[in-house]
Structures are given as structure tokens and as C-alpha cells.
Amino acid sequence: MHLLKVIFTGLLTCLILLPGSAQSGVRWLSFSQLADSLKVSPRPVFVDFYADWCTACVRMDRRAFRHPEVVRLLNDRYYAVRMDVESPDTIVFGGQVFVNERLGRVNPIHQIPLLMAGRRGKPFSLPAMVLLDEQFSATARYFQYLSAEQLIEILSD
Incomplete structure (x- = not known):
């Protein structure tokens, strides 16, 4: 009986820890x-x-970004960066300081997403994803829900 309890406790611990x-x-x-x-x-x-x-971002996180092939491609071929567009953080990157100048307003979008994923003449929209080459130049931008299959196609090129 004691051995079963130990095994059950171990399995339960694995089930709790693995998803998190x-x-x-x-x-x-x-x-x-x-x-x-x-x-x-x-x-x-x-x-x-x-x-x-x-909601589209949450759905992508739950579906597309958990697909094994998407995970493999992102981890093997890219540096994957994720940023909350409403972050209050001051970020130093490339020798420059970036802040969220819009804190306290409606839609407080941080400077970084505005610079990297902003579109001239159009309001900022989510989801927003940007692909950059090794020189940190944007090669593609996406402004919609992408399924795992769409991401696999994009990341495989």
C-alpha cells in the first residue's frame, strides 16, 4: 500500500509540474x-x-504556439521573443531606451511594438508578429491569427 502511495504521489507531481x-x-x-x-x-x-x-493572441498561445512542429521550428531556427504591448517596463535594446509613453491612457502601447509592428496610417492591431533576419531587419510582418499550419509554412522558409 505504501509503495502505491509513493508511485501515485510521484505521478501526480509529474502531471502537475509538466504542464506548468x-x-x-x-x-x-x-x-x-x-x-x-x-x-x-x-x-x-x-x-x-x-x-x-x-482573444486571437490567447488562442494562438493555446493552439499554434503549442504545436510540436511550431515549437521545434521556433526553438531550433529562431530567437523567439514575446512582449506584452502594454508593458510598463523600460527596455534598453541596441543602445537605445524604450518606454511606454502612453501609460494611463486607453491602449497604452509600448514604443517597441509601435516601432516594429506599427503600420502607417492604420491603428495598431493584434495579434502582431514580426520576422527579422540576422541583421535585425524586418523580413515579414503578420497582423492576424495564424494557425499552426500557417506558422509552420512561414517558419520553414
Whole structure:
């Protein structure tokens, strides 16, 4: 009986810890971590801008970013960066300081997503994803829900 209790407790612990620790499986970086990584080993960058209130962003997190092939491609080929567009954080990146000048207003979008995923003449919208090459130049921008299959196609090119 004692052995069964130990096994059951071990299995229960694994079931509790695995989903929380694995979450999406993508090794998301912050912009400060990205700066350090790019210095050591340049590679393409995938940036996902999101907000907690964005239903398409939440759906992508629950579906597309948990698909094993999406996880593999992002972790093997890219530095994957995720940023809450309403972040109040001051971020130093590329020798520049970026802040959220719009805190306290409606739609307080941080400077970084406005610069990287803003579109001339159109309001900022989510979800927003940006692909960058090794020189940190934007090669593609996406402003809609992308399924796992669509992401796989984009990330495989």
C-alpha cells in the first residue's frame, strides 16, 4: 500500500509540474535576453506582440504556439521573443531606451511594438508578429491569427 502511495504521489507531481513548466514549449526571450543572444550567435528572430485581452493572441498561445512542429521550428531556427504591448517596463535594446509613453491612457502601447509592428496610417492591431533576419531587419510582418499550419509554412522558409 505504501509503495502505491509513493508511485501515485510521484505521478501526480509529474502531471502537475509538466504542464506548468513546459507551457507552450517555446523558449521565449525578453528583448534584453535577445540582445545578449544576438551578440553570441546571430540568427533570425521571431517577435510575438500580444495583450492579455486579445482573444486571437490567447488562442494562438493555446493552439499554434503549442504545436510540436511550431515549437521545434521556433526553438531550433529562431530567437523567439514575446512582449506584452502594454508593458510598463523600460527596455534598453541596441543602445537605445524604450518606454511606454502612453501609460494611463486607453491602449497604452509600448514604443517597441509601435516601432516594429506599427503600420502607417492604420491603428495598431493584434495579434502582431514580426520576422527579422540576422541583421535585425524586418523580413515579414503578420497582423492576424495564424494557425499552426500557417506558422509552420512561414517558419520553414
